[in-house]
Amino acid sequence: MENANVINAPGKSGVNPRTVRTSIMIGLILGMLLACIDGTVVGTSMPHITADFPNGNALYTWLITGYLLAETIVTPIAGKMSDLYGRKPIFLAGMILFLGGSIFAGFSQSMEWLIIARVVQGLGGGMLIPVAMATVADLYEPQERGKIQGILGAIFAIASAIGPFIGGVIVDHATWHWVFFVNVPVGILAIAFTAIKFPKVQADSNLKIDYPGIATLSAFLALLVMIVTFGGSTYAWASVEIIGMVLAAIIFLGLFIYLETRSEEPLVPLRLFRSRTFVAGCSGLLIMSLGLFGILTYVAMYLQVYVGFSATNSGATLIPLTIGMTITSIGSGFLLKKTGYMPWLIIGPPISAIGLYLISTLGMGSPQSEASLYLIIAGLGMGCVMSNFIVAAQNITARRDMGVMTSTMSLFRSIGGTVGAALIGSLINNRMITELQSHLPSDVFNAPFVPHDTGIMDEINNIVAAFPQYTGLDLGIIMSYGESLSYAFVICSIIVLATLIASLLVKRIPLKTDEEYEQINLEAERLHEEELAKRMEKKLQKSEKHKGNGSG
Known part of the structure; x- marks a missing residue:
């Protein structure tokens, strides 16, 4: 069976490689940009959204959970479908779903309506990111993929970080509905670029889902x-x-x-897990995302509540992190042909861990320049790693499995981020109890209306008013919260450092030339045909045995 995406590769379909690649990549980048931004843009819009609906506060978590749930579920499915039917129809279907969900969300008249729209957006977003990354492998030879994956990795980081900032700007100058409407013109451009330039693919009618x-x-x-x-x-x-x-x-x-x-035709071929590089890459992305999203979720609040930044400055503090990630993500991609991926995978985790640890040392009144420096260091380390795990796996994966391999690695990264944000939140809650006990007088700590979790930040004024005999009580609460977050950031640095174990397990294989990569594809097709022949033989044997038993 011929893999659908073989004819997607420029140069093999009789079209101008440079023109096609540029146009396709512009469309893919626009689509990926929208999907990444929309995963985080709702955060700063949430107070305005919940205020508009009577049940907003009761259901607000589903605005994030609904999107995340749909995106996580569809990611591995989209990768496999793009291997079977080609990248173009899956990407366009994802883009149409995403834009439809955006328009539906913008016109929302109830919280339930908006949640359903976010789920539709998540389904579309989950189709866009893995297909975009897999398409790089179709369009570029192994030695050229690094720089393009580096650019996509930088876009992923930048878009995820500026989402809250964009959401804040929109709700400050317009209604929250425009958070979703602004997607439409960019999405239409993405559809236009990919629909026109992507070569058509004829799917195999014998494919089994x-x-x-x-x-x-x-x-x-x-x-x-x-x-x-x-x-x-x-x-x-x-x-x-x-x-x-x-x-x-x-x-x-x-x-x-x-x-x-x-x-x-398995959704996730288990043979992929026989590759040490693939398993190490999935593990590395999972571990790095655990630490990364722990920082992304809480660092702005840490700098605002504890260090003392303004709301504007704390909201912009993720920009230095993305600057660092962009530098090494793109830089390593352009140098990959000379250096290979191993040096970057090895130096990335320690650098990132040092940056995260330094962030935990910030105290009340620390200057913004110091916080920015530490965040840039953390970002430099993260940028070394995130795209290069995928490049290492793509270097040894046959084209027929490229979509499902890339989407599976994206899935592990997504799971790491989801689990990381939740676990770090629980860690902060538990640590808060210990810190409150050491910073508050015992009668205040044991008061029945004092919540023993981070929800105490919402009760500062009530607690302080209830105990006028204690001066500086709010300072003790803030100290407890800040030191709990500082403790969590130290744990994040240890988690990120553990990514080095996965990095060392990746095999040192030079980036393959076009000719070497074609040998991998031919061998994969040969093994696939042999596997199909074996299964057909088993079916025939079972059928003959069944007939024999029936005649007997």
């Missing part, structure tokens, strides 16, 4: 997102609800693995 795999993996990922979203907040970690979801997730994961071993 792994519906059982899609169902079981979707159930597992949905449960995983809900566990980390609601565990420790809506429900206690030891509650019946969380334990039940954990058991159900384990069952669905086991069932998915079993079904994939028996599927003719």
Whole structure:
């Protein structure tokens, strides 16, 4: 069976490679930019959105969870579908879903309406990012992919970080509805570039979709997102609800693995996990994202509440982080042909860990220049790693598996970010209790109306008013919150440093030339045909055995 994306590669379809590649990449970058921004843009718009609806505060978490849930579920499915049917139809379908969800969200008249629209946006966003990254492998030879993946990695970082800033600017000067409407013109441009220039693909009519795999993996990922979203907040970690979801997730994961071993065209080919580089890359992205999103989620609040920055300055503090990531993400990509990916994978985690640790040393009144320097250091380390794990895996992966391989690695990165934000939040909550006990008088700490979690920040004025005999009580609360976050950032630095273990497990394989890469594709097709022949032989044997038993 010919892989659908082979004819997508410029130079193999009779079109001008430079013209096609440039146009396609512009469309893909625009689409990826929208998807990344929309994952975080709602955060700063949330107070305005919840104020518009009577049940806004009760349902606001679903605005983020709904998008994240849909994006996580569809990511591996989109990768496999793009391997089977080509990148173009999957990307365009994702873009249309994303724009439809954006328009639907902009016209929302209720919280439920907006949540449904966010889910539709998430479905589209989950199709855009992995397809964009997989398309790089179709358009460029292994030795050229590094710089393009570096650019995409930089866009991922920048867009994720500026999302809250863009959302804040829009709601300060217009209504929150425009947070979603501004996507439309950019999305139309993305569709125009990709629809016109992407070569058409004829899908194989004999392809079989792994519906059982899609169902079981979707159930597992949905449960995983809900566990980390609601565990420790809506429900206690030891509650019946969380334990039940954990058991159900384990069952669905086991069932998915079993079904994939028996599927003719598995959603996630388990043979990918025989590659040490692929497994190490997935693990590295998972671990790095645990630490990265712990910082992205809480650093602005840390700098505003504890260090003393203004709301504007604290909201802009992620810019230095993205500057650092952009420098090394793009820089390593352009140097990859000379250096290979291993030096970057090795130096990245320690540099990033040092930056995160230095951020934890900031105190009340620390200058913004100091915070910016530490964030740039953390970003420099992260930029060395995020795209190069994918480049290393793409270097040894056949074209027929490129989409599902890239989307699976994107899935591990997404899971790491989701789990990281939730676990760091729980870590801060638990540490807050210890810090409050050391910074507050015992009668204040033991007061029945004092919440023993980060929700205490909303109760500062009430607590201070209830205990007028204690001066500086609000300072003790702020100190407790700040030192809890500082403790969490130290843990994040240790987690990020552990990425080095995954980096060292990646095989040192030189970037392949076009000719060497074609040999990988030919060998993969040969093995695939052999596997299909074996399965057909087994089916015939079973059929003959069944006929024999019937005649007997």
